[in-house]
Amino acid sequence: MKKPFLLSAALLAGIALAAPIQIRDGLGRSVTVNAPANRIVALSLTATEILVDIGANPIGRPSSATHPATALRIPDVGSAYRPDTEKILGLRPDLLIGSVGTTAASARQLGALPIPLIVTPDSSLKDVYDTYTLFGKLTNREAYAKARLEFLQSRVKRVIAKVPSNVVKPKVLALLAAGGQSFSTTDETYIGDLLEKAGANNVAKGTPSADPRQPGFVVLSLEQIVAANPDVMIGFRAVTATGAPAPSPFERLEQSSAWKNLNAVKNNRVHILSSDPFVTAPGPRAVETLETLIPLFYPKQ
Amino acid sequence: MKSDAKQTMQLARDVTKSSSLPWFFGLIALLLLVLGIALANGSYPISLQTLLAWVVGQADATSAQILWEVRAPRVILALLVGSSLGLTGPLLQAGFRTSLADSYLLGLAGFAALGAVLLQQIGMAGFGTPVLASMGAGFAVWLLTQLSNERSSERRALIGVALAAMSLSGLSLLLALSQSPTSSNVLGWVVGGFYGAGTNQLWQMLPFAAIGTAIALMLGRIANLLQLGDDVAENLGLNARASRNLVLMLAALLTGVAVGTSGLMGFVGLLSVSVARGIFGTDYKKLLPASALIGGIAVSLSDVIGRTLIAPNEIPAGAFTTVLGGIYLMILSRRAS
Numbered sequence A: 001m002k003k004p005f006l007l008s009a010a011l012l013a014g015i016a017l018a019a020p021i022q023i024r025d026g027l028g029r030s031v032t033v034n035a036p037a038n039r040i041v042a043l044s045l046t047a048t049e050i051l052v053d054i055g056a057n058p059i060g061r062p063s064s065a066t067h068p069a070t071a072l073r074i075p076d077v078g079s080a081y082r083p084d085t086e087k088i089l090g091l092r093p094d095l096l097i098g099s100v101g102t103t104a105a106s107a108r109q110l111g112a113l114p115i116p117l118i119v120t121p122d123s124s125l126k127d128v129y130d131t132y133t134l135f136g137k138l139t140n141r142e143a144y145a146k147a148r149l150e151f152l153q154s155r156v157k158r159v160i161a162k163v164p165s166n167v168v169k170p171k172v173l174a175l176l177a178a179g180g181q182s183f184s185t186t187d188e189t190y191i192g193d194l195l196e197k198a199g200a201n202n203v204a205k206g207t208p209s210a211d212p213r214q215p216g217f218v219v220l221s222l223e224q225i226v227a228a229n230p231d232v233m234i235g236f237r238a239v240t241a242t243g244a245p246a247p248s249p250f251e252r253l254e255q256s257s258a259w260k261n262l263n264a265v266k267n268n269r270v271h272i273l274s275s276d277p278f279v280t281a282p283g284p285r286a287v288e289t290l291e292t293l294i295p296l297f298y299p300k301q
Numbered sequence B: 001m002k003s004d005a006k007q008t009m010q011l012a013r014d015v016t017k018s019s020s021l022p023w024f025f026g027l028i029a030l031l032l033l034v035l036g037i038a039l040a041n042g043s044y045p046i047s048l049q050t051l052l053a054w055v056v057g058q059a060d061a062t063s064a065q066i067l068w069e070v071r072a073p074r075v076i077l078a079l080l081v082g083s084s085l086g087l088t089g090p091l092l093q094a095g096f097r098t099s100l101a102d103s104y105l106l107g108l109a110g111f112a113a114l115g116a117v118l119l120q121q122i123g124m125a126g127f128g129t130p131v132l133a134s135m136g137a138g139f140a141v142w143l144l145t146q147l148s149n150e151r152s153s154e155r156r157a158l159i160g161v162a163l164a165a166m167s168l169s170g171l172s173l174l175l176a177l178s179q180s181p182t183s184s185n186v187l188g189w190v191v192g193g194f195y196g197a198g199t200n201q202l203w204q205m206l207p208f209a210a211i212g213t214a215i216a217l218m219l220g221r222i223a224n225l226l227q228l229g230d231d232v233a234e235n236l237g238l239n240a241r242a243s244r245n246l247v248l249m250l251a252a253l254l255t256g257v258a259v260g261t262s263g264l265m266g267f268v269g270l271l272s273v274s275v276a277r278g279i280f281g282t283d284y285k286k287l288l289p290a291s292a293l294i295g296g297i298a299v300s301l302s303d304v305i306g307r308t309l310i311a312p313n314e315i316p317a318g319a320f321t322t323v324l325g326g327i328y329l330m331i332l333s334r335r336a337s
Helices: A002-017 A045-053 A069-073 A085-090 A100-111 A125-138 A142-160 A190-197 A222-228 A251-255 A286-297 B002-017 B020-040 B048-055 B061-096 B108-127 B129-147 B153-178 B184-190 B199-217 B220-227 B230-235 B240-262 B268-280 B284-308 B317-336
Strands: A020-024 A030-034 A040-042 A095-099 A117-120 A171-178 A181-185 A232-237 A270-274
Touching: A020 A125, A030 A117, A040 A045, A045 A069, A045 A095, A045 A125, A085 A100, A085 B061, A095 A100, A095 A125, A100 A117, A117 A125, A125 A142, A125 A190, A142 A286, A171 A190, A171 A222, A181 A190, A190 A286, A232 A286, B020 B048, B020 B061, B020 B268, B020 B284, B048 B061, B061 B153, B061 B199, B061 B220, B061 B240, B061 B268, B061 B284, B108 B129, B108 B153, B108 B184, B108 B240, B129 B153, B129 B199, B129 B240, B153 B184, B199 B240, B199 B284, B220 B230, B220 B240, B220 B284, B230 B240, B268 B284, B268 B317, B284 B317
Parallel strands: A040 A095, A095 A117, A171 A232, A232 A270
Antiparallel strands: A020 A030, A171 A181
16 A cells, blocks of 8 residues: 555656756746756856865866865856866766856857856845755755855854944945956946945946846046045956966056056055955855955955 | 960979879778777767777667767767868968968958857857858958958958957957856857767758868869969960969858868968978869878867866867967968078
C-alpha cells in the first residue's frame, strides 16, 4: 500500500529536482536550464563571487576574478571580456553565467556555443540580491543562498546606518574611463546605486544616458562639471590585463586651468580607486565598497 | 597586329609554363601543413593522436566538441578569409593596373567596414554583414573609378590611399559618436580577428566566398587580356569595360566577404600577389589560384600564432598580417628604388 505511494512521490521529487528552469536573463534572452547545474563556468567577477559565497564553486572563472582567495584555485578561462571558448568547452560545463556589464560584448559568440548561457543583470544592488536567489535555484542550494543573502543584506544595512541623516549631502562626481572617454554614472548603474546609498548627491543625476543600450552611463563636459562644482570627486581606475597602471579618468580634466578651482581639488577631496570591485564586481563586496565610500563623503565619522 | 599579339602571348605562355606545377604542389602542401598545425594547436591541449582519432570519428567527447564547434570552423573561416583577400590582390592589379594591389590600401576594406556598420544602423542588418560589407567595398570601387581614369595608375593609387584614410577616420568618428563604455564593437572592426568564430559565421559567408572564389579563378584569361591594354584586348575580342567591371566587382565582393566576417586585415592581397608574381611570373591563370593559396596560408598562420602565443588571451590575426605585410612592402619598395 505504502510502496507505490513512496515510489510515485520519489518519482515526482526526482522530476522536480531535474526540472528545467526557464529564465529571461539580463540581456532579454530566454534561457532554459536543467537544474541543478553542477558544472558552472563563471564569466564575470559577479558570478564568481556569488557562486563561491553560496558554496557552489564554479569550475572556471575569468582571470581577473581574484576574490575571494579561494577563487584563485579555480581554473581561469581568460579575459572576462573575451573568454577563451576552447578552455571553456574543455572544462565540460553544463552552464555558463556572466553578467551584463562584463559579458554583453561577447554574448553573441558565447551564445553560439552548445552550452546554455545566462547573463545576469548587474545594474543595482537589488540585482545582486536577485542573483543570489537565482543562483540558489540553479544550484539547488536555495536555503543556503537565502541565508547568505540575508547575511549580506544585514551587513549592508548596518553599514548604511552610519550615513548621517540630517546633514547636507556632499556633491559627488564619480568618473570612470572606458574606451578613451570618461563616463559618469547615474543611479541606474550599480556604482551609482551604491553612491546614493552611501549618502552622496550624485552630480550626474538626471543626465540622459549617452547610449540608450547602456542606461546610466553619461558623459559630462568640463563645463557641466565646473558648474556643478562637486565637493568630492572619485575616479575609478581600470585594472589592466598587464598590471600596468591604467590612466586616471581625470587625466584630461587635470590639464584644464579650471581644475584647480574646483572645490574638491581645493579641499583635497579627489580620490582614485580601483574599478575592482566598485564598478566591475557587483556582489558580496558591496559591503567593502560602502565602507570605503562613506568615510570619503562624511570624513568626520 | 592580331597575330603579333597572339604570338607574344604564346611565347609568354611557353616561357612561364615550365616549372609551375611543383610550386603549386608545394603551396598546397604548405597549406595542408598550416591547416594541420591550426587544428592541432589551441588553448585546449589536443594531441596529434586525438586529432587523428577525431578525423575517423573516434575522439573523446570533449575534444570532438571543441574541434567541431570551435577550432575547425575557425580554421576554415581563416582559410576562406585569407584566400578571399589573397584573390583581391591579382584582381585589383588586373582591374586597376596598379602596383598597390590591396583592398586595404585602396580603401575597399575600410569602406566595407564602414558600410557594414552604417547599414546595420539603418536597419539593414538582416542582409548579413558579408553583403553589407560588399556594398561598402563596391561603393569604394565606384568612387575610385569615378575619381581617376585608366591612364594614371599612380594617381589611382594615391586616391585609393586617401579613401583608405578617410574610411578609417570615418570608423573612428563612429567610435566617438557611439559614446558607449563598450565601444569595442567598432574597435573590433578596425583590427580584424577571428575571436569566437563558429559555424554560424561560417554558413553565413560560405556561399559568397565559394561563388566569388569560383568565378575569380575563371578570370585568368580575361585578366591576362586586360593587361595588354584596352585597344589590344578589344581587338582580340574582349569587351574591356565589362570585363574590368566584372573583375573589380569580384574584388569588392571578396573584400566584403572577408571584412564582413573578421574585420580589417591589412596587406593580405598585396602580399599574396607579390609572392605569387615572384614565383609564377605574370600569367593570371596561375597568379589567381596562387594568390588564393598564399593568402589562405598567411591568414591561417597569423590566426594560429595569434591565439596560441599568449593563450588564453588572443592577438588578433589582423595585427600580424598588417605588420608582416607592412614589412614586406618596405622591402619591396627598397628593391624598386
